[in-house]
Amino acid sequence: MLFFFYEGYQPTPKRIGEFGGGWVAEEALAIGLWCALAARSFEEGVITAVNHGGDSDSTGLIAGHLLGIQYGAAAIPARWYGQLELRKVIEQIAEDIERIPREYYGDGGEFDQQIEQMYPGG
Incomplete structure (x- = not known):
């Protein structure tokens, strides 16, 4: 290739x-x-x-x-966004993912609890 x-x-x-x-x-x-x-x-x-x-x-x-x-x-x-199913959900997940490198340490702290509440079963 x-x-x-x-x-x-x-x-x-x-x-x-x-x-x-x-x-x-x-x-x-x-x-x-x-x-x-x-x-x-x-x-x-x-x-x-x-x-x-x-x-x-x-x-x-x-x-x-x-x-x-x-x-x-x-x-x-921009015209692709208008037809995007679940756009708000996708945008929120993207924002959450973008935050993880700066805030996530996996120590069971406040951010871990927020993620567990936002995305149960993870």
Whole structure:
């Protein structure tokens, strides 16, 4: 896969299908990475990663995570948010996850109790 990228091959639905479609973990990872590396934007990378006949939800997830790290949440097109099911819940979880490195020490303290109340059964 890195060969394809370094040789300048763009991920197209046909090339992704020839590569394997992402039905096994190593293929999904390679396709998601290829789409993220070749993308000029968050939107382009995710759309490329999901527009093929293979395991598009997995390849899109991987590309989206990698591109999210690179571009941040501000790069997600606003029109995608309007259709996002459970948006408020997702935003709250993202905020909680973002807080963990600064506050979480796993010592059973106040933050641990807050997490247990917010996410029972964890």
